[in-house]
Amino acid sequence: MSDWIEISIPSLRGKEQKYLQECVETNFVSSVGPFVNKFENLLAKDIGLMENQTVVTSSGSAALQLGLLALGVKPNDLVIVPSYTFIATANAVSHTGAKPWILDTEMQNLTIDPKKLDKELELRTFKQNGFSFHKDTKQKIACIIPVHVFGSPPDIEVIKLIAEKYSIPILLDSACGIGSKYRGKKLGQNKLSGIISFNGNKTITSGSGGVFYSSEQIIVDKVRHLSSTAKCSNKYEHDEIGYNHRMSNIQAALGLAQLEQLEKIVQEKKIIHQNYKNEFNNLKQCNLISDPPWGESSHWLNAILIKKSNSKNIEKLIQKLKSYRIRANYFWKPLHLQKPYKNNLQAKLDSLNDIQERILILPSSPKLNRTDQSKVIEIIKSFFK
Numbered sequence: 313m314s315d316w317i318e319i320s321i322p323s324l325r326g327k328e329q330k331y332l333q334e335c336v337e338t339n340f341v342s343s344v345g346p347f348v349n350k351f352e353n354l355l356a357k358d359i360g361l362m363e364n365q366t367v368v369t370s371s372g373s374a375a376l377q378l379g380l381l382a383l384g385v386k387p388n389d390l391v392i393v394p395s396y397t398f399i400a401t402a403n404a405v406s407h408t409g410a411k412p413w414i415l416d417t418e419m420q421n422l423t424i425d426p427k428k429l430d431k432e433l434e435l436r437t438f439k440q441n442g443f444s445f446h447k448d449t450k451q452k453i454a455c456i457i458p459v460h461v462f463g464s465p466p467d468i469e470v471i472k473l474i475a476e477k478y479s480i481p482i483l484l485d486s487a488c489g490i491g492s493k494y495r496g497k498k499l500g501q502n503k504l505s506g507i508i509s510f511n512g513n514k515t516i517t518s519g520s521g522g523v524f525y526s527s528e529q530i531i532v533d534k535v536r537h538l539s540s541t542a543k544c545s546n547k548y549e550h551d552e553i554g555y556n557h558r559m560s561n562i563q564a565a566l567g568l569a570q571l572e573q574l575e576k577i578v579q580e581k582k583i584i585h586q587n588y589k590n591e592f593n594n595l596k597q598c599n600l601i602s603d604p605p606w607g608e609s610s611h612w613l614n615a616i617l618i619k620k621s622n623s624k625n626i627e628k629l630i631q632k633l634k635s636y637r638i639r640a641n642y643f644w645k646p647l648h649l650q651k652p653y654k655n656n657l658q659a660k661l662d663s664l665n666d667i668q669e670r671i672l673i674l675p676s677s678p679k680l681n682r683t684d685q686s687k688v689i690e691i692i693k694s695f696f697k
């Protein structure tokens with residue numbers, strides 16, 4: 313066990329060992345096994361959906377890719393993604409052969425900016441045969457991917473209205489969103505398709521893994537079919553080019569044990585967030601990213617946004633915390649500044665150019681104790697003095 317205060321490490325204190333042992337003892341170690349169904353069913357219940365409306369996958373990235381395909385995204389289509397996201401969002405689009413169209417982010421919670429989204433669509437698209445197309449490139453706008461950032465939901469109802477106006481399907485990248493709420497609704501209650509990641513650094517983990525969820529059964533069934541090589545009989549017949557993206561029973565065993573503790577973990581993260589909030593609220597040089605007006609974050613990660621006018625260097629703070637064996641770090645580099653995407657269609661995104669130098673993510677593991685958190689807080693406060 314490291315003596316570092318880490319940013320986000322799993323909290324394995326439930327039935328993880330027992331369930332993994334069961335996998336070994338029963339020989340169910342691959343993609344067939346009772347934990348896969350149990351994990352899918354409990355997930356569906358926890359996010360407010362019915363059984364059969366979730367498909368667990370080998371990663372959140374795989375769930376994104378399958379979701380896009382099931383929603384009808386085709387090569388050379390355009391898919392709208394916010395610039396402030398993990399590169400996996402854009403990569404999933406690229407893997408379908410479509411192209412990310414990179415749009416802007418609001419500066420409060422760093423989720424996609426609905427006003428700018430609406431304006432871009434109004435200015436740059438035209439409608440034909442019930443679909444929207446880009447005026448310059450004539451590409452079809454096949455999907456919008458709003459992203460949960462640090463666990464905060466985007467403004468879903470407003471985005472939905474815009475998407476309806478332009479007839480564009482939505483796929484929610486709620487990779488970091490399990491435990492969050494939008495206007496009191498859990499993820500599955502928004503009547504949208506979406507994904508969650510269970511990577512090792514997430515709120516709960518299955519080692520590596522993800523889930524696709526949707527209230528549209530036909531889309532769920534399509535994702536399930538594609539995820540298991542599009543097999544349609546037990547005589548090795550496949551009716552299209554599918555993928556091997558199913559989750560294994562071992563991953564699901566770990567995921568289930570974690571999911572059983574979700575409520576507790578989210579509660580612990582809420583307390584950690586509240587402690588940071590109490591201490592950082594009055595700092596002039598930075599804001600703690602907190603719940604948006606339209607919902608509750610899962611508080612997957614806590615982050616401070618350093619104000620533009622401030623001259624303090626984030627690298628110095630990272631190094632200072634490091635000298636006390638505390639891990640804090642830079643976060644996502646926006647998509648429009650990333651080598652594979654810098655030439656993609658994009659809005660004017662200047663406000664995000666320096667965002668990476670202004671965001672610091674802080675220790676947020678559920679087991680972070682009060683003494684360690686106070687140490688983190690004191691060092692940051694003394695840095696900004």
Ligand SMILES: Cc1ncc(COP(=O)(O)O)c(C=O)c1O
Pocket residue numbers: 371372373374397398400401459460485487488509510511520521522
């Ligand atoms: C916003 C976002 N989307 C997608 C992913 C991809 O999930 P995974 O790592 O499970 O493939 C992540 C993972 O960190 C993420 O943060």
